[in-house]
Amino acid sequence: MRVGVIGAGSIGSVVAAALRDGAVPGARLTGVSDPAQPDGLPVLPVGELIEASDLVVEAAGHQALAELGPQVLDAGRDLLVVSVGALADEELHERLRAAGPGVPHLSTGAIGGLDLLRAAARMGLHHVELVTTKRAASLVQPWMSDAEAERLRTADTPVELMRGPARKVTAAFPKSANVAASVALAAGDWDVVETAVVADPCAETTSHVITAEGAAGRYRFEIRNHPSQETPTSSQVVPYAVLSAIGALATPEGAFR
Numbered sequence: 001m002r003v004g005v006i007g008a009g010s011i012g013s014v015v016a017a018a019l020r021d022g023a024v025p026g027a028r029l030t031g032v033s034d035p036a037q038p039d040g041l042p043v044l045p046v047g048e049l050i051e052a053s054d055l056v057v058e059a060a061g062h063q064a065l066a067e068l069g070p071q072v073l074d075a076g077r078d079l080l081v082v083s084v085g086a087l088a089d090e091e092l093h094e095r096l097r098a099a100g101p102g103v104p105h106l107s108t109g110a111i112g113g114l115d116l117l118r119a120a121a122r123m124g125l126h127h128v129e130l131v132t133t134k135r136a137a138s139l140v141q142p143w144m145s146d147a148e149a150e151r152l153r154t155a156d157t158p159v160e161l162m163r164g165p166a167r168k169v170t171a172a173f174p175k176s177a178n179v180a181a182s183v184a185l186a187a188g189d190w191d192v193v194e195t196a197v198v199a200d201p202c203a204e205t206t207s208h209v210i211t212a213e214g215a216a217g218r219y220r221f222e223i224r225n226h227p228s229q230e231t232p233t234s235s236q237v238v239p240y241a242v243l244s245a246i247g248a249l250a251t252p253e254g255a256f257r
Contacts, residue, residue, distance in 0.1 A: 001026055001027045001028070001054045001055055001246075001249065001250040002027075002028060002030045002052060002053045002054045002055070003019055003024075003027050003028065003029055003030060003053060003054070003055045003056075003057060003246060003250075004029075004030045004031055004032070004033070004044070004049040004050065004052060004053035004055070004056045004057070005019070005029070005031075005032045005033070005056075005057045005059055006032070006033050006034075006046065006049070006056060006057065006058050006059060006060045006064055006068060007032075007033075007034055007058070007059035007060025007061070007064060007082075008032045008034035008036060008038040008041060008059075009034075009059065009060070009230070009231065010228050010230035010231040010234060010239075011059045011082060011231075011234065011238050011239045011242065012032060012034070012057070012059035012060065012239075013038060013041070014239035014240075014243075015057060015059060015239050015242050015243055015246075016029055016032045016038075016041050017040070017041065018239075018243055019243075019246070020040075020041065020042075023243065024243055024246050024247050024250060025247065025250065025251055026247070026250030026251040027055075027246050027247070027249075027250040029041075029042070030042075030044070030049065030052040030053045031043060031044035031048075031049050031052065032044070032049070033045065033046040033049045034060070046068060050071065050072055050075050050077055051075070053077055054077060054078065055077065055078045055079070055080060055246065055249060056072045056077050056078070056079050056080070057080045057082065057242060057246070058072075058079060058080065058081050058082055058083060059082045059083075059239075059242070060083075061083055061086075062083050062085065062086035062089075062174055064083070065081060065083045065086045065092070066086060066089070066092050069081070069092075069095075069096050069099070069104070070095050070096060070099040072102060073096065073099035073100050073101075073102035073103070073104060074099050074100065074102070075102065076100075076101050076102050077102045078102050078103045078104070078105060078249070079096075079102055079103070079104045079105065080105045080106075080107055080242065080245055080246065080249075081096075081104055081105065081106050081107060082107050082109065082178075082238070082242060083178065084106050084107065084109060084178045084181045084182050084185070085170050085174055085177030085178040085180070085181040086174075086181075087181055087185065088166075088167050088170040088171055088177065088181050088184075088190070105245065105249065106182070106185065107238075107241055107242050107245050108182065108241050108244075108245070109178045109179065109182060109235075109238050109241055110178070110179055110206070110208065110223065110225050110234070110235040110237060110238055110241070111179050111182060111183070111208050111210070111221070111223050112221065112223065113210060113219070113221040114182060114183070114186040115186075116219060117183065117186040117187055117210075117212060117219070118186045118187075118188070119216070120212065120214050120215075120216040120217070120219065121186065121187050121188045121189075121214070123214060123215040123216045124214050124215045124216075125187055125188075125189070125192060125212055125213070125214035126192070126213060126214055127192070127194075127211070127212065127213040127214070128183065128187050128192050128193045128194070128210070128211070128212045128213075129193070129194045129195075129196075129209075129210070129211045129212075130166070130179065130180055130183050130193060130194070130195045130196070130208060130209070130210050131195075131196045131198060131207075131208070131209045132176065132179060132180070132195070132196070132197050132198065132206070132207070132208050133158070133197075133198040133199075133200050133203055133206070133207045134176060134197075134198075134199065134200070134203060134206050134227070134232075134233070135199075135200065135201070135203050135206075135227065135232060136152045136153070136155045136159070136199035136200060136201040136203075137152060137153050137201075137232075138176075138227070138232040138233050139152060139161060139173065139176065139197065139199045139233075140152050140153065141172065141173060143172070152199055155199060155201045156201055157201070158198055158199065158200040158201075158202075159198065159199045159200075160196055160197070160198050160199075161197045161198065161199055162195075162196070162197050163194065163195070163196040163197075164194070164195065165190060165191055165193065165194065165195070166180045166181065166183065166184040166190050166191075166193040166194075166195045167184070167190045167191075168195075169195040169196075169197060170184075170195075172197075173197055175233040175234075176197065176233050179208050180193070180195045183195075183210060187212070204226075205224040205225055205226055205227070206224070206225045206226075206227050206235050207222065207223065207224045207225075208221075208222070208223045208225075209221070209222050209223075210222075210223075225237050
């Protein structure tokens with residue numbers, strides 16, 4: 001399977017290098033598309049990248065997904081979405097659903113348990129909660145006042161910054177939104193997922209605690225990831241989740257899906 005990567009930041013560069021080095025059986029790198037022109041990776045204009053690939057990995061953020069996702073799918077190429085939080089935009093989600101004949105796939109990113117949530121949702125979920133805790137400084141947002149931002153940078157105790165429906169929290173914290181969006185999409189209902197974002201100045205890991213209850217039973221998942229050194233709003237494991245997804249698509253026999 002020929003794989004192209006859009007974006008060569010902290011996620012895309014790891015994915016592209018692993019593909020270049022043959023780390024994913026059944027898949028090979030066609031190139032990357034990134035304005036930074038990263039060294040050591042074959043760089044192609046985005047149109048050529050799409051044409052040369054069977055699967056295109058979006059690892060460049062919400063705007064790139066909105067601008068290029070439909071183009072990839074309309075060209076008949078499959079698309080692996082890393083910026084799942086962008087799907088909180090209903091219009092974009094519908095555009096991707098309507099595009100084709102390429103098929104969109106979603107990366108699990110920094111969390112697990114989504115397959116069980118999706119199965120339980122078929123029987124009905126009446127409560128889903130996600131509490132995400134990150135280093136305080138990494139949660140500063142452009143919409144915050146100078147005083148709010150400074151409070152985060154100098155906080156010495158945990159602070160709950162926001163609590164509400166997944167779509168609202170996803171919009172407010174776009175660089176930390178992929179987990180909330182993934183949980184909501186697995187649950188099949190953006191409104192049933194209550195999401196909280198907690199800033200903790202002492203947090204050594206990024207934690208996601210998911211609890212759910214429904215006809216199938218009660219569930220609790222707790223994930224603690226080390227933040228990416230290059231991009232603290234993301235977790236180190238994310239590019240490896242992308243590589244796992246590519247491997248499952250390239251050699252699907254016996255793969256969890």
